[in-house]
Amino acid sequence: MRLPLRYLLYRMSRLASPDRQFVRSWNQALIKAGYLPSPRFSFLSIGKTATACLGVMLSLVGGTVVYAYNSDQVLPDHPLYPVRSTIESVHLKMVRSSEEVERVRLQHVRRRMREARLLTVHEQPFPSSYTKVLLEELRSVASVSSTAGAQDQPHALMREILKIEREELAEILEQQKEVQGLGYRKELNQLLREQVEEMDQHLDSLEKRTRRIKLLKAKLNGFEEGDDADE
Protein backbone atom coordinates (compact mmCIF):
# COMPACT_ATOMS: atom_id res chain seq x y z
CA MET A 1 0.00 0.00 0.00
CA ARG A 2 1.47 3.36 -1.04
CA LEU A 3 1.41 5.95 1.68
CA PRO A 4 0.53 9.61 1.03
CA LEU A 5 3.52 11.78 0.21
CA ARG A 6 3.08 14.19 3.11
CA TYR A 7 2.91 11.29 5.53
CA LEU A 8 6.15 9.86 4.10
CA LEU A 9 7.82 13.24 4.52
CA TYR A 10 6.52 13.41 8.10
CA ARG A 11 7.96 9.96 8.87
CA MET A 12 11.32 10.94 7.43
CA SER A 13 11.26 14.10 9.54
CA ARG A 14 10.55 12.02 12.66
CA LEU A 15 13.50 9.79 11.82
CA ALA A 16 15.75 12.84 11.95
CA SER A 17 14.49 13.94 15.42
CA PRO A 18 17.01 14.00 18.28
CA ASP A 19 16.89 11.17 20.86
CA ARG A 20 15.11 12.04 24.10
CA GLN A 21 18.06 10.88 26.15
CA PHE A 22 20.36 13.18 24.24
CA VAL A 23 18.00 16.15 24.67
CA ARG A 24 17.78 15.52 28.42
CA SER A 25 21.53 15.25 28.91
CA TRP A 26 22.06 18.22 26.61
CA ASN A 27 19.66 20.36 28.69
CA GLN A 28 21.46 19.34 31.89
CA ALA A 29 24.85 20.18 30.38
CA LEU A 30 23.62 23.62 29.32
CA ILE A 31 22.15 24.23 32.79
CA LYS A 32 25.45 23.19 34.41
CA ALA A 33 27.41 25.47 32.10
CA GLY A 34 25.09 28.32 33.10
CA TYR A 35 23.58 28.84 29.65
CA LEU A 36 20.10 27.89 30.84
CA PRO A 37 18.49 28.66 34.21
CA SER A 38 17.89 25.65 36.49
CA PRO A 39 14.23 24.61 36.46
CA ARG A 40 12.20 26.09 39.30
CA PHE A 41 10.12 23.87 41.49
CA SER A 42 7.02 25.93 42.24
CA PHE A 43 3.94 25.26 44.20
CA LEU A 44 2.05 26.83 41.37
CA SER A 45 3.02 23.96 39.09
CA ILE A 46 1.96 21.44 41.75
CA GLY A 47 -1.22 23.42 42.30
CA LYS A 48 -2.12 23.32 38.62
CA THR A 49 -1.57 19.57 38.41
CA ALA A 50 -3.41 18.95 41.66
CA THR A 51 -6.30 21.16 40.56
CA ALA A 52 -6.52 19.37 37.25
CA CYS A 53 -6.52 15.95 38.98
CA LEU A 54 -9.12 17.14 41.46
CA GLY A 55 -11.28 18.43 38.64
CA VAL A 56 -11.08 15.11 36.83
CA MET A 57 -11.89 13.16 40.01
CA LEU A 58 -14.83 15.41 40.86
CA SER A 59 -16.20 14.99 37.34
CA LEU A 60 -15.90 11.21 37.60
CA VAL A 61 -17.48 11.06 41.04
CA GLY A 62 -20.19 13.57 40.11
CA GLY A 63 -20.96 11.68 36.94
CA THR A 64 -21.18 8.38 38.81
CA VAL A 65 -23.46 9.86 41.45
CA VAL A 66 -25.78 11.40 38.85
CA TYR A 67 -25.85 8.11 36.95
CA ALA A 68 -26.53 6.11 40.12
CA TYR A 69 -29.41 8.43 41.10
CA ASN A 70 -31.13 8.78 37.73
CA SER A 71 -30.40 5.73 35.65
CA ASP A 72 -32.96 2.96 35.20
CA GLN A 73 -30.06 0.53 34.89
CA VAL A 74 -29.31 1.00 38.61
CA LEU A 75 -31.70 -1.42 40.29
CA PRO A 76 -31.52 -2.99 43.77
CA ASP A 77 -29.07 -5.67 42.59
CA HIS A 78 -26.69 -3.08 41.04
CA PRO A 79 -23.41 -2.22 42.83
CA LEU A 80 -24.24 1.51 42.65
CA TYR A 81 -27.64 1.10 44.34
CA PRO A 82 -26.29 1.98 47.83
CA VAL A 83 -25.22 5.36 46.35
CA ARG A 84 -28.84 6.04 45.40
CA SER A 85 -30.09 5.00 48.87
CA THR A 86 -27.54 7.28 50.52
CA ILE A 87 -28.51 10.26 48.36
CA GLU A 88 -32.19 9.70 49.19
CA SER A 89 -31.56 9.51 52.93
CA VAL A 90 -29.42 12.66 52.81
CA HIS A 91 -32.15 14.40 50.79
CA LEU A 92 -34.74 13.45 53.40
CA LYS A 93 -32.61 14.75 56.26
CA MET A 94 -32.02 18.07 54.50
CA VAL A 95 -35.72 18.79 54.08
CA ARG A 96 -37.26 20.96 56.83
CA SER A 97 -41.03 21.39 56.53
CA SER A 98 -43.38 18.46 57.04
CA GLU A 99 -45.02 19.02 53.62
CA GLU A 100 -41.65 18.77 51.95
CA VAL A 101 -40.90 15.58 53.92
CA GLU A 102 -44.14 14.02 52.68
CA ARG A 103 -43.43 15.09 49.12
CA VAL A 104 -39.95 13.60 49.24
CA ARG A 105 -41.21 10.35 50.79
CA LEU A 106 -43.82 10.06 48.05
CA GLN A 107 -41.08 10.64 45.48
CA HIS A 108 -39.11 7.78 47.04
CA VAL A 109 -42.14 5.50 46.99
CA ARG A 110 -42.70 6.19 43.30
CA ARG A 111 -39.07 5.48 42.59
CA ARG A 112 -39.29 2.17 44.54
CA MET A 113 -42.35 1.27 42.50
CA ARG A 114 -40.52 2.07 39.29
CA GLU A 115 -37.64 -0.16 40.35
CA ALA A 116 -40.07 -2.93 41.23
CA ARG A 117 -41.76 -2.56 37.84
CA LEU A 118 -38.45 -2.73 35.98
CA LEU A 119 -37.31 -5.79 37.93
CA THR A 120 -40.59 -7.53 37.19
CA VAL A 121 -40.55 -6.58 33.49
CA HIS A 122 -37.07 -8.11 33.22
CA GLU A 123 -38.32 -11.14 35.20
CA GLN A 124 -35.70 -10.60 37.85
CA PRO A 125 -36.40 -11.61 41.45
CA PHE A 126 -36.41 -8.94 44.14
CA PRO A 127 -33.23 -8.98 46.21
CA SER A 128 -33.63 -10.18 49.78
CA SER A 129 -35.42 -7.72 52.10
CA TYR A 130 -36.34 -5.47 49.15
CA THR A 131 -40.06 -6.38 49.51
CA LYS A 132 -39.91 -5.32 53.17
CA VAL A 133 -38.34 -1.96 52.20
CA LEU A 134 -41.03 -1.48 49.55
CA LEU A 135 -43.93 -2.17 51.92
CA GLU A 136 -42.47 -0.05 54.71
CA GLU A 137 -41.97 2.98 52.47
CA LEU A 138 -45.48 2.67 51.16
CA ARG A 139 -46.87 2.37 54.65
CA SER A 140 -44.92 5.39 55.99
CA VAL A 141 -46.44 7.65 53.34
CA ALA A 142 -49.88 6.09 53.64
CA SER A 143 -49.99 6.76 57.40
CA VAL A 144 -49.31 10.46 56.91
CA SER A 145 -51.87 10.94 54.18
CA SER A 146 -54.55 8.97 56.01
CA THR A 147 -54.46 11.22 59.09
CA ALA A 148 -55.12 14.34 57.05
CA GLY A 149 -58.65 15.58 56.44
CA ALA A 150 -60.76 14.86 53.36
CA GLN A 151 -60.73 18.58 52.42
CA ASP A 152 -56.91 18.63 52.36
CA GLN A 153 -56.27 18.74 48.59
CA PRO A 154 -52.54 17.80 48.47
CA HIS A 155 -53.14 14.84 50.75
CA ALA A 156 -56.18 13.82 48.75
CA LEU A 157 -54.00 13.71 45.65
CA MET A 158 -51.39 11.73 47.56
CA ARG A 159 -54.01 9.22 48.65
CA GLU A 160 -55.13 8.76 45.04
CA ILE A 161 -51.55 8.21 43.91
CA LEU A 162 -50.94 5.73 46.71
CA LYS A 163 -54.11 3.86 45.88
CA ILE A 164 -52.92 3.39 42.30
CA GLU A 165 -49.45 2.41 43.49
CA ARG A 166 -50.87 -0.14 45.95
CA GLU A 167 -52.95 -1.75 43.25
CA GLU A 168 -49.98 -1.96 40.97
CA LEU A 169 -47.84 -3.28 43.82
CA ALA A 170 -50.31 -6.10 44.34
CA GLU A 171 -49.92 -7.10 40.68
CA ILE A 172 -46.14 -6.85 40.87
CA LEU A 173 -46.03 -9.00 43.99
CA GLU A 174 -48.17 -11.61 42.26
CA GLN A 175 -45.73 -11.69 39.35
CA GLN A 176 -42.82 -11.94 41.76
CA LYS A 177 -44.48 -14.96 43.36
CA GLU A 178 -44.41 -16.65 39.95
CA VAL A 179 -40.78 -15.64 39.33
CA GLN A 180 -39.44 -16.59 42.74
CA GLY A 181 -41.66 -19.49 43.73
CA LEU A 182 -42.75 -20.96 47.06
CA GLY A 183 -39.98 -19.46 49.18
CA TYR A 184 -41.00 -15.96 48.23
CA ARG A 185 -44.70 -16.64 48.88
CA LYS A 186 -43.84 -17.67 52.43
CA GLU A 187 -41.65 -14.62 52.89
CA LEU A 188 -44.36 -12.31 51.57
CA ASN A 189 -47.04 -13.89 53.74
CA GLN A 190 -44.80 -13.47 56.77
CA LEU A 191 -44.25 -9.79 55.95
CA LEU A 192 -47.95 -9.13 55.45
CA ARG A 193 -48.73 -10.92 58.70
CA GLU A 194 -46.25 -8.74 60.54
CA GLN A 195 -47.77 -5.62 59.01
CA VAL A 196 -51.27 -6.71 59.98
CA GLU A 197 -50.11 -7.37 63.56
CA GLU A 198 -48.56 -3.93 63.74
CA MET A 199 -51.74 -2.36 62.44
CA ASP A 200 -53.77 -4.30 65.01
CA GLN A 201 -51.54 -3.04 67.80
CA HIS A 202 -51.84 0.49 66.44
CA LEU A 203 -55.65 0.16 66.33
CA ASP A 204 -55.70 -1.19 69.90
CA SER A 205 -53.72 1.75 71.18
CA LEU A 206 -56.02 4.13 69.26
CA GLU A 207 -59.07 2.45 70.82
CA LYS A 208 -57.60 2.75 74.33
CA ARG A 209 -56.86 6.42 73.73
CA THR A 210 -60.39 7.02 72.43
CA ARG A 211 -61.89 5.30 75.50
CA ARG A 212 -59.75 7.39 77.82
CA ILE A 213 -60.82 10.59 76.06
CA LYS A 214 -64.50 9.55 76.35
CA LEU A 215 -64.07 8.89 80.06
CA LEU A 216 -62.46 12.23 80.60
CA LYS A 217 -65.22 13.95 78.67
CA ALA A 218 -67.84 12.13 80.71
CA LYS A 219 -66.16 13.19 83.94
CA LEU A 220 -65.92 16.75 82.70
CA ASN A 221 -69.61 16.78 81.78
CA GLY A 222 -70.40 15.32 85.20
CA PHE A 223 -68.52 18.13 86.95
CA GLU A 224 -70.29 20.76 84.88
CA GLU A 225 -73.76 19.29 85.64
CA GLY A 226 -72.86 19.20 89.31
CA ASP A 227 -71.91 22.87 89.23
CA ASP A 228 -75.16 23.78 87.50
CA ALA A 229 -77.15 21.82 90.12
CA ASP A 230 -75.36 23.62 92.94
CA GLU A 231 -76.22 26.94 91.38
Next chain:
Amino acid sequence: MEKRQFTRFYNSYKERIYKFVYFRVGGNKELAQDLTQDIFIKAFEAFGRYDPAISATSWLYTIARNHVINFHAKQHPGITLEQIENSLWVADDARERYASRQDERAVWEALLHLPREDALLIRMKYLEGWTFEDLVEPLQKSSGALRVQAGRALKKLKMQLQQMHVQT
Protein backbone atom coordinates in the same frame (compact mmCIF):
# COMPACT_ATOMS: atom_id res chain seq x y z
CA MET B 1 18.60 39.40 26.27
CA GLU B 2 17.90 37.52 29.48
CA LYS B 3 18.48 33.84 30.22
CA ARG B 4 14.70 33.27 30.33
CA GLN B 5 14.29 34.67 26.82
CA PHE B 6 17.17 32.51 25.59
CA THR B 7 15.50 29.45 27.16
CA ARG B 8 12.32 30.11 25.21
CA PHE B 9 14.35 30.74 22.07
CA TYR B 10 16.36 27.54 22.63
CA ASN B 11 13.26 25.41 23.22
CA SER B 12 11.62 26.70 20.02
CA TYR B 13 14.59 26.06 17.75
CA LYS B 14 16.59 23.15 19.15
CA GLU B 15 14.84 20.48 17.13
CA ARG B 16 14.92 22.47 13.89
CA ILE B 17 18.61 23.25 14.18
CA TYR B 18 19.36 19.62 15.01
CA LYS B 19 17.54 18.43 11.88
CA PHE B 20 19.21 21.16 9.79
CA VAL B 21 22.61 19.84 10.87
CA TYR B 22 21.56 16.16 10.65
CA PHE B 23 20.75 16.42 6.94
CA ARG B 24 24.08 18.11 6.30
CA VAL B 25 26.30 15.59 8.05
CA GLY B 26 25.03 12.47 6.26
CA GLY B 27 22.68 11.46 9.07
CA ASN B 28 25.51 10.99 11.58
CA LYS B 29 23.68 11.40 14.91
CA GLU B 30 26.73 11.84 17.14
CA LEU B 31 28.17 14.46 14.83
CA ALA B 32 24.81 16.22 14.57
CA GLN B 33 24.54 16.32 18.38
CA ASP B 34 28.03 17.78 18.81
CA LEU B 35 27.57 20.41 16.12
CA THR B 36 24.14 21.43 17.43
CA GLN B 37 25.53 21.93 20.92
CA ASP B 38 28.33 24.07 19.51
CA ILE B 39 25.82 26.15 17.52
CA PHE B 40 23.71 26.92 20.59
CA ILE B 41 26.74 27.73 22.71
CA LYS B 42 27.86 30.16 19.99
CA ALA B 43 24.34 31.60 19.87
CA PHE B 44 24.23 32.10 23.63
CA GLU B 45 27.64 33.79 23.69
CA ALA B 46 26.57 36.08 20.85
CA PHE B 47 23.15 36.71 22.41
CA GLY B 48 24.30 39.94 23.99
CA ARG B 49 25.13 41.32 20.54
CA TYR B 50 21.87 40.08 18.91
CA ASP B 51 19.88 42.86 17.24
CA PRO B 52 16.13 42.25 17.70
CA ALA B 53 15.53 44.08 14.37
CA ILE B 54 16.88 40.98 12.62
CA SER B 55 14.65 37.91 12.65
CA ALA B 56 15.78 35.39 15.27
CA THR B 57 15.36 32.52 12.78
CA SER B 58 17.55 34.18 10.21
CA TRP B 59 20.19 34.96 12.83
CA LEU B 60 20.31 31.42 14.17
CA TYR B 61 20.16 29.93 10.66
CA THR B 62 23.22 31.99 9.68
CA ILE B 63 25.17 30.77 12.75
CA ALA B 64 24.18 27.13 12.02
CA ARG B 65 24.97 27.38 8.30
CA ASN B 66 28.38 28.95 8.87
CA HIS B 67 29.27 26.41 11.55
CA VAL B 68 28.43 23.45 9.30
CA ILE B 69 30.40 24.94 6.39
CA ASN B 70 33.39 25.59 8.67
CA PHE B 71 33.27 22.01 9.90
CA HIS B 72 33.28 20.55 6.36
CA ALA B 73 35.78 23.12 5.10
CA LYS B 74 38.38 21.78 7.57
CA GLN B 75 38.18 18.45 5.76
CA HIS B 76 37.48 19.79 2.24
CA PRO B 77 38.76 23.37 1.90
CA GLY B 78 36.73 25.63 -0.43
CA ILE B 79 33.55 23.57 -0.18
CA THR B 80 30.12 25.29 -0.34
CA LEU B 81 26.92 24.36 1.47
CA GLU B 82 25.29 23.45 -1.84
CA GLN B 83 28.08 21.00 -2.57
CA ILE B 84 27.74 19.53 0.92
CA GLU B 85 24.02 18.94 0.49
CA ASN B 86 24.28 17.50 -3.01
CA SER B 87 27.15 15.16 -2.20
CA LEU B 88 25.46 13.86 0.90
CA TRP B 89 22.26 13.11 -0.93
CA VAL B 90 24.11 10.93 -3.34
CA ALA B 91 25.93 8.93 -0.64
CA ASP B 92 24.31 5.50 -0.17
CA ASP B 93 24.97 5.17 3.54
CA ALA B 94 23.40 8.59 4.20
CA ARG B 95 20.30 7.50 2.33
CA GLU B 96 20.08 4.44 4.57
CA ARG B 97 20.07 6.73 7.63
CA TYR B 98 17.59 9.22 6.18
CA ALA B 99 15.02 6.64 5.09
CA SER B 100 14.12 3.36 6.76
CA ARG B 101 11.70 2.10 4.07
CA GLN B 102 11.77 1.55 0.34
CA ASP B 103 9.15 4.25 -0.33
CA GLU B 104 11.07 6.79 1.77
CA ARG B 105 14.26 6.04 -0.22
CA ALA B 106 12.24 6.59 -3.38
CA VAL B 107 11.30 10.06 -2.08
CA TRP B 108 15.00 10.88 -1.62
CA GLU B 109 15.74 9.72 -5.16
CA ALA B 110 12.86 11.78 -6.53
CA LEU B 111 14.05 14.89 -4.64
CA LEU B 112 17.37 14.65 -6.53
CA HIS B 113 15.49 15.14 -9.81
CA LEU B 114 13.71 18.30 -8.68
CA PRO B 115 15.07 21.82 -9.29
CA ARG B 116 17.41 22.83 -6.46
CA GLU B 117 15.14 25.56 -5.06
CA ASP B 118 12.12 23.27 -4.89
CA ALA B 119 14.12 20.46 -3.27
CA LEU B 120 15.58 22.88 -0.70
CA LEU B 121 12.12 24.24 0.15
CA ILE B 122 10.62 20.76 0.60
CA ARG B 123 13.53 19.68 2.76
CA MET B 124 13.48 22.76 4.98
CA LYS B 125 9.69 22.93 5.31
CA TYR B 126 8.66 19.28 5.58
CA LEU B 127 11.78 17.51 6.83
CA GLU B 128 13.44 20.10 9.03
CA GLY B 129 10.22 21.67 10.33
CA TRP B 130 10.69 25.36 9.50
CA THR B 131 7.57 27.47 9.01
CA PHE B 132 7.00 29.61 5.90
CA GLU B 133 7.49 32.72 8.03
CA ASP B 134 10.87 31.40 9.25
CA LEU B 135 12.00 30.80 5.64
CA VAL B 136 11.23 34.30 4.36
CA GLU B 137 14.69 35.73 5.06
CA PRO B 138 16.89 32.69 4.34
CA LEU B 139 15.15 32.05 0.99
CA GLN B 140 14.49 35.75 0.22
CA LYS B 141 10.81 35.31 -0.71
CA SER B 142 7.48 36.25 0.88
CA SER B 143 5.60 33.59 2.84
CA GLY B 144 2.74 33.64 0.29
CA ALA B 145 5.15 32.98 -2.56
CA LEU B 146 6.78 30.19 -0.57
CA ARG B 147 3.41 28.54 0.04
CA VAL B 148 2.61 28.55 -3.67
CA GLN B 149 6.08 27.28 -4.53
CA ALA B 150 5.76 24.48 -1.90
CA GLY B 151 2.43 23.33 -3.36
CA ARG B 152 3.91 23.18 -6.88
CA ALA B 153 7.07 21.46 -5.62
CA LEU B 154 5.02 18.72 -3.92
CA LYS B 155 3.08 18.13 -7.16
CA LYS B 156 6.35 17.83 -9.10
CA LEU B 157 7.66 15.42 -6.49
CA LYS B 158 4.50 13.29 -6.76
CA MET B 159 4.77 13.18 -10.56
CA GLN B 160 8.45 12.25 -10.31
CA LEU B 161 7.58 9.42 -7.90
CA GLN B 162 4.86 8.14 -10.25
CA GLN B 163 7.31 8.13 -13.16
CA MET B 164 9.87 6.25 -11.10
CA HIS B 165 7.22 3.75 -10.00
CA VAL B 166 6.22 3.20 -13.65
CA GLN B 167 9.83 2.70 -14.67
CA THR B 168 10.43 0.12 -11.91
